[in-house]
Amino acid sequence: MTSIPSHMRAWIYSEYGNIEEVLKFDPNVPTPHLMENQVLIKVVAAAINPVDYKRALGHFKDIDSPLPTAPGYDVAGVVVKVGNQVKKFQVGDEVYGDINEVTLDHPKTIGSLAEYTAVEEKVLAHKPSNLSFVEAASLPLAIITAYQGLETAQFSVGKSILVLGGAGGVGSLVIQIAKHIFGASKIAATGSTGKLELFENLGTDLPIDYTKENFEELAEKFDVVYDAVGQSERALKSVKEGGKVVTIVAPATPPAIPFLLTSDGDLLEKLRPYLENGQVKPILDPKSPFPFSQTVEAFSYLKTNRATGKVVIYPIP
Structure with missing residues (x-):
């Protein structure tokens, strides 16, 4: 050197x-x-x-x-x-x-x-x-935030999730981790018109164009809403009874859970196989x-x- x-x-x-x-x-x-x-x-x-x-x-x-x-x-x-x-x-x-x-x-x-x-x-x-x-x-910051936020929301196999801001640094990884690591049953995500193709490529089941529809007006409700844009008040209208809203943008409207990561090299090592096999990109x-x-x-x-x-x-x- x-x-x-x-x-x-x-x-x-x-x-x-x-x-x-x-x-x-x-x-x-x-x-x-x-x-x-x-x-x-x-x-x-x-x-x-x-x-x-x-x-x-x-x-x-x-x-x-x-x-x-x-x-x-x-x-x-x-x-x-x-x-x-x-x-x-x-x-x-x-x-x-x-x-x-x-x-x-x-x-x-x-x-x-x-x-x-x-x-x-x-x-x-x-x-x-x-x-x-x-x-x-x-x-690092985005993938740890995505993973720990899903843990905080007690996300698990078979649950549905709505990701607000699915094309951002954190949101794009929440979609992938929810699908390939946690085993989500259904994934919805909000973004502008130009981001919908990305959502389909990432395996989103329900891409939502926020310029054309309000996600909280959908009849369907979700087990978890992961708010990466700061819309926790609206997010609470999209969660099932007993479900959880986690937000990474303050302030959080209760009972939405505000979340901030703790940096963790061991978690990055744990996620390494998913990155090396291309499931999480x-x-x-x-x-x-x-x-x-x-x-x-x-x-x-x-x-x-x-x-x-x-x-x-x-x-x-």
Whole structure:
């Protein structure tokens, strides 16, 4: 491996505000120091998420890490150094993960939109052999959110599900995981007209064009509604008696269950067979990947809420 530089290139913001305005390229950021339970990753690709721009706005500043910060949760890259307590990885391993175990509580000051990031062993997994770094980077936060959200809703074989926002990063994985891992009896999903073909390709039984019909007016009700867009009040009208609504967009209308993931490398390892056999596929937005130099443009695009699947930054120098 090449020697690790003392300084690196990263995207940094030093004040809270709209991420397109406060995020600046910095060619001279100190490379993170390694703790005993961490590995240092040479970042190859990183996905961006709504939590990045909400954090930049200062929504969580009471529990945020001190500024300046390099955003980015999802990472795929190569291990270049390991702490003394690390057992699962060695230098040269290709890994991926959501680098912050608890999403909003003091996330890392140096995230994945940097050449290097230092990450705890327990939130990382070996990159599935059939996936590119771009595909792998698109998965961790979204696939863990999808899986743990279904667990939270006590979803199980034979149950029906309605996915609100089925074409997004999380929703597209909820459809696949509900079908291939949990054994859903029926899957419905909402999206705009152009997303219906994707739903059919993912195995959705009932694609719903939200520009033409209101899902809550359907006669059919579902065992679980997975709300990935922030419509929990409407979602409650579509759930069977005794069913559950889980939402990943605050605020949640009771009794809808608000849900936030806990990053977990072991879960990524558990899902690896489904990724390697192609039952669960990463869904990348057609504009992905954006080059590192166009990270600000990538955030502008993500904020339109028009992305299909995930927006990924690659290559990272």
